[in-house]
Amino acid sequence: MVAIDQVLEKLSTVIDPDLKKDIVSMGMIKDLELNDGNLKFTLELTTPACPFNVEIEDDVRKVIAELSDLKAFDLNVTAKVMEGRSLEADTQMATVKNIIGVASGKGGVGKSTVSLNLALALSQTGAKVGLLDADIYGPSIPLMLGMEDGSMEVEDNKLQPADVNGLKVVSFGFFADQSKQAAIYRGPIISGILKQFLVDTNWSELDYLIVDLPPGTGDIPLTLAQTIPITGILVITTPQDVASNVAVKAVSMFEKLNVPIIGVIENMSHFVCPKCDDKHYIFGNGGAKKISEQFKIPFLGEIPLNYGIMSGSDSGKPIMSTNTDSPSAEAFRASAKNVAAQCSIIASNLQEEMESESGDSESSNEDSTNNGTS
Ligand SMILES: Nc1ncnc2c1ncn2[C@@H]1O[C@H](COP(=O)(O)OP(=O)(O)OP(=O)(O)O)[C@@H](O)[C@H]1O
């Protein structure tokens, strides 16, 4: 009769293609029961948006089928998003597993559009997602969600995010009177507002909080990078050199601040002609790929230039919630999966670092004990 160690041995041959580690040592196998040849366990993936979910499940079924003497096999597949930031170091936002800042060098490259549609794509996989519109000078998320008259409630001294399309949303645009004066706010006030939005909001449990930043490397991106540990920065650029050359400056600033770069997405990448289906590279070709190669950061996707994306944003009906079968929605979905996969990789590296640090401190404790007794 088959034994548990044979099952684990088989399962440890299944490698997560992103994390490059086997699923047993990653702790993805839970609640394993083996009774009289009846096998049952849960496969817990690192994110519901993993691009390889189906592949990993298929591999698990394949290796289990190779075991002889098994009478029945019951597989349950779930996902629990990994923590891509040190929650120990951040007691202020301890219920938010990943914080993703969306940045660019130049303005108008589509950060807000991409932030919103990525947030929706992640949420549609079953993840709990928040969206913080941190563009205090020119908040555009309320318009893109059709919530220009939206307002924010405060309960127990905490901001209550609006619940829209399954997302928890906070925007300075919800403070109508104050947001009209935003242009006159400077450094410390701006930083203070952002800090409040981050830590004084009742986000509850979130797998991913997407933070839509204003363009460039000013007070707001700087405050985000320095206030709390974040998972990393997602860079948005358009293909032309004028945009990608400036995006490089943003990448350099975050790298200097030791904030991980999750990767780069190229927006308005190409136009697909509705008549001939040909791709036209209106703004040139390959700006984001160039940044990705130059800085050795992952290239996470390309979003087409599309009328539906623009009109969805302008009319408060984002394409990810109204036209989910369109090629544009598919592009956002593919990019969202790549972003989630990179967050899992950052989380796995962080876990490894923490384990080796705690190992180091244990062995240094042992050393000091030895020293004390010798
Ligand atoms: N892929 C796309 N196809 C068509 N239009 C797009 C696309 N992405 C963004 N847009 C449009 O481009 C304009 C600028 O987009 P958006 O406001 O998202 O940019 P941004 O980078 O957030 O700008 P800002 O720097 O001002 O914050 C908007 O009108 C938006 O609808």
Ligand SMILES: [Mg+2]
């Ligand atoms: Mg914007």
